[in-house]
Amino acid sequence: MNPLVIEGNEPGGQLTLTTEVENFPGFPDGIMGPELMQNMRKQAERFGATFQTGWVTKAELSKRPFTLTIDGSDQLQTETLVVSTGASAKLLGIPGEKENIGRGVSTCATCDGFFFRGKKVIIAGGGDSAMEEANFLTK
Numbered sequence: 001m002n003p004l005v006i007e008g009n010e011p012g013g014q015l016t017l018t019t020e021v022e023n024f025p026g027f028p029d030g031i032m033g034p035e036l037m038q039n040m041r042k043q044a045e046r047f048g049a050t051f052q053t054g055w056v057t058k059a060e061l062s063k064r065p066f067t068l069t070i071d072g073s074d075q076l077q078t079e080t081l082v083v084s085t086g087a088s089a090k091l092l093g094i095p096g097e098k099e100n101i102g103r104g105v106s107t108c109a110t111c112d113g114f115f116f117r118g119k120k121v122i123i124a125g126g127g128d129s130a131m132e133e134a135n136f137l138t139k
Helices: 013-017 033-046 109-116 125-136
Strands: 004-007 050-053 056-060 067-068 074-078
Touching: 013 033, 033 050, 109 125
Parallel strands: 004 050
Antiparallel strands: 056 067, 067 074
């Protein structure tokens, strides 16, 4: 196999913006988000994965090999495709928000909730993600 990871503009996703991750198996004392992503990348590379930055803008999946169009022009063919889109935090866009990530502003309650134990917190969000974070923090 020649695995290729096509990563978008935020390689590693939300974990690269997360401080200590307390809920990932194998790290009894937690691990910093960027370090966890770096370890995962190194492991994938050790097993032969290569990485390419770009966006899959089109996927022709009606016949094999599948044809992927990257950034509207480059084309790749593959017999197997794993789609793993990840997630990105949606910030509010208020003043001081980005500057205070890791200093009281967090995008991951399950990762950073420990730091705010016993304090009043506000969860801003919509849908099931905000509810899941709120439920986690009540524990």
